[in-house]
Amino acid sequence: MDDNIVSTDRLTKRYGDHPAVDQVSLSVRRGEVYGFLGPNGAGKTTTLRMLLGLVRPTGGTASVHGLAPGSPDALRRTGSLIEGPGFFPYLSGLENLRVIARYRGLGRRDADEALERVELTSRGSDRFRTYSLGMKQRLGVAAALLGRPDLLILDEPTNGLDPAGMASMRSLIQSLSDDGQTVLLSSHLLAEVQQFCHRVGVIVGGKMAYEGTVSELRGSRVLRLHADPIDRAMRVLKGATASGADLADDEDGRPTLTADARGVDIPALIRELVAEDVDVHSVSVNERSLEEVFLTMTEAK
């Protein structure tokens, strides 16, 4: 059985001469949370809209549940939240869900369940217009969950939320994932997405720049060294690594040596620095933050 719920092959959308989405190939596997990441205007929404049959591609192919995007069967098995759901402000959260449920041929119980799933039951009888943005977004996810779709497509579900709203959306997505729900979500906020995405795809200027796990994306671990005198420390560090070392100021303006940490024997390095009469102030080995990697990737384009 094909484990890809979504796959695209060189999917393209041109508006006039402008390719909004340029030969994007991606795959979302069953049961994973896939983060579709990229700066504003990168082509995320256009791609997601193509996956829902809302925008017609000008090139390439896409399949959702092995079916044509937008076909009735594909849509029945897909829940989505794109560009804010249209809710009635004067109806309660629950009434809104019931309206949508009825429209889709589902029962009141489905609406109750969906509300429960996003932990809004206690506010279910309050009017929608009194909800915070975070609650509105969670109600949007509840609407997407109606009918228990195999796949959830969420466009920027944390956009505009305050830290508490973000945390609550994050834990909701995490708990859906724990239940085995496949989620494809877009975001331009890398740092918060890296915490719960199994894999990510990065799109920049309409083109796919990367697809894989977060740890692969971050790549190798980085050794950072503060020492004095720095030129002598640089010489020792270069001798200890195969791939050389760099000198730059860190965010506090301190001269910092960095190098690929792979294969470096840290205790031996420190012994050698001391033997060369270098004062070692600190040595650390860290993964690069996703933000750093992302910036490098978008700047390189």
Ligand SMILES: Nc1ncnc2c1ncn2[C@@H]1O[C@H](COP(=O)(O)OP(=O)(O)OP(=O)(O)O)[C@@H](O)[C@H]1O
């Ligand atoms: N209907 C349209 N007609 C012309 N250009 C469009 C249309 N829709 C999108 N675009 C352009 O396509 C590009 C990608 O837009 P898209 O909304 O997909 O990006 P995005 O990554 O979702 O950005 P954001 O995070 O700002 O929503 C942008 O340059 C946008 O101006």
